Amino acid sequence: QRLYHLRRLRDFKLPSQVLKTFYTCTIESVLTGSITSWFGNSTMQDRRALQRVVRSAESTIYTELPNLQDIYSARKIMKDLKHPNNGLFxxxxxxKRFSSLKANTERMRRSFFPQAIRSSNQETPR
Incomplete structure (x- = not known):
């Protein structure tokens, strides 16, 4: 149902950054609510169904969005102080926000940790 509103906003020719903000605030927040407690025990069928919602939003917004597995992994790393990569966050x-990692190449910019930090910073209220 929330994708309907995203499509309506797209039909009004709003900029993709506004659409992405709407997605993050309304759709992604519902999908990732307490993700660290339920995602690990979910079935592949459930994960595919939820990822289908993310892919549908991507095609509506015309931009790349973080997938649920990346969001789950990032939140687990941030909460686990003994994790070797916790210092990156x-x-x-x-x-309120995490410091961004310097990425000299496009490959590094698209790797897991810089994307996880960017998606976490987008979720934080300003």
Missing amino acids: SLLRSG
């Missing part, structure tokens, strides 16, 4: 002085 360092908060800025404001305590």
Whole structure:
């Protein structure tokens, strides 16, 4: 039902950044609510169904969105202080957003950790 509203906004020719913000606030927040507790125990069929919603939103917005597996992994790493990659998720002085990793190449920019940090920063309220 929320995808309907996303499509309506697209039909009004809103910029893709506005559509992505709407997706993050309304659709992704519902999909990822307490993801660390339920995603690990979900079946592949359930994961595919949820990922289908993300892919549908991607085609509506015409931009790449983080998949649910990446969001789940990033949230697990951020909460586990003993995880070897936890240090990559360092908060800025404001305590609200994570510091971005410097990516010299497109390959690095598209790798897991920079994307996880970007998606986490997009979720934080400003």
